[in-house]
Amino acid sequence: IKNKKNISLPISRVRLIMKSSPDVSSINQDALFLTTKATELFVQHLAMSSFNNGAGKETNSLSYSDLAHTAEETETFHFLTDILPKKILARDYLKSLEQMQEEDADF
Amino acid sequence: MAERPEDLNLPNAVITRIIKEALPDGVNVSKEARRAISQAASVFVLYATSCANNFAMKAKRKTLNAGDVLAAMEEMEFERFLEPLREALEVYKKGQKGKKEVSEQKRKDKEKKADSENDKSREDEEEEEEERMEEEPEAENEAEEEEVEN
Numbered sequence: 001i002k003n004k005k006n007i008s009l010p011i012s013r014v015r016l017i018m019k020s021s022p023d024v025s026s027i028n029q030d031a032l033f034l035t036t037k038a039t040e041l042f043v044q045h046l047a048m049s050s051f052n053n054g055a056g057k058e059t060n061s062l063s064y065s066d067l068a069h070t071a072e073e074t075e076t077f078h079f080l081t082d083i084l085p086k087k088i089l090a091r092d093y094l095k096s097l098e099q100m101q102e103e104d105a106d107f
Numbered sequence: 108m109a110e111r112p113e114d115l116n117l118p119n120a121v122i123t124r125i126i127k128e129a130l131p132d133g134v135n136v137s138k139e140a141r142r143a144i145s146q147a148a149s150v151f152v153l154y155a156t157s158c159a160n161n162f163a164m165k166a167k168r169k170t171l172n173a174g175d176v177l178a179a180m181e182e183m184e185f186e187r188f189l190e191p192l193r194e195a196l197e198v199y200k201k202g203q204k205g206k207k208e209v210s211e212q213k214r215k216d217k218e219k220k221a222d223s224e225n226d227k228s229r230e231d232e233e234e235e236e237e238e239r240m241e242e243e244p245e246a247e248n249e250a251e252e253e254e255v256e257n
Contacts, residue, residue, distance in 0.1 A: 006199055008121050017115050017149055018171075021156040023164070029203075030173035030196060035155055037195045038180060041188045042151045043122060044129035046144055051130055061135040062126075067143050076184045079154055080147050 011036050049074060117148055155179050 014036045018027055027035075046067070051057060053073065054066025068087065071080040122145045126136055156171070158179035163171050173196060180188050 006195055006202070008125060009117060010121070013114070013117055014152055017152045018156045020115060021153055021160065024156060024160050024171065025169040027171045028173070030200070031159065031171045031176045033199050034173055034176040034192055034196060035152060035159075037192055038155060038176065038185070038188055039117070039148050039152055040125055041191060042185070043125045043144060043148050045185075045187070046147060047126045047129045047136075050140075051134065059135075060131075060133060061137070062130065062140050063137045064139040064143055067140055067147075079183075080150060083146055083150055084143055 007033070007036050007040060009036050009040055014039060046070070046077065049077070115149055117145055119145060122148065155183065158182050 011032055015027065015032055018024060018032070018035060047062065050066045050070040051062050053070050054062065055069075056062050056066045064084075065087065068084045071077045071084040072086065119141065123136075123141055126141065126144060127134075130136070155176065156179075159171050159175040162175040162178045163169070177189060177192065180186070180192065
């Protein structure tokens, strides 16, 4: 089943984001279209990869941690690791902090 | 020309729809996951733009074109996108041409009424329109350049 409309994302919004990039003067119509289309393909690809590689697959769900996991594991998604950091529970973090303090105290 | 943070985000409804269509039926996507994918998509646009712009600058051009974007995809190791992108671009270009033909046609119908005459002149028009199509985007972008300088 193909969409009658070639793309769903609004080109104007994509253009706004592109223009916020430094050094970019102008963008021709075809480039604008391609970037919009590529972004849609990217969303599909990220969602599918994260679902297929993620723990959520067993429960038929997609969660944030599936995304963070995929960003770390898959090279093409490495550029996302800053905005999709892995999360740890606060109490685990505090525990590891305590352990570090104890180790320091031994010295 | 201040940009509000929301403006650099993509519409949630559309992102959600694209995700749903990509996954098998019935998969539960958390709100947090949806938001993260939306942000990732914005970052993708920035990364792709920056990459494409490098190619344009190397070629000493100020205007990003289709070739730059395709080269960027390859550079970013998203070769899997290349074929669907090229196909989509073909359809898009035909659509753009079609729109022009429709408005040209409407104009001509007002002037002439005979159908056979219209068929013949439409063929001649197609060649002219191809050239015009290339010129127009540049004209639009020149207007954009003025904006940036301000």
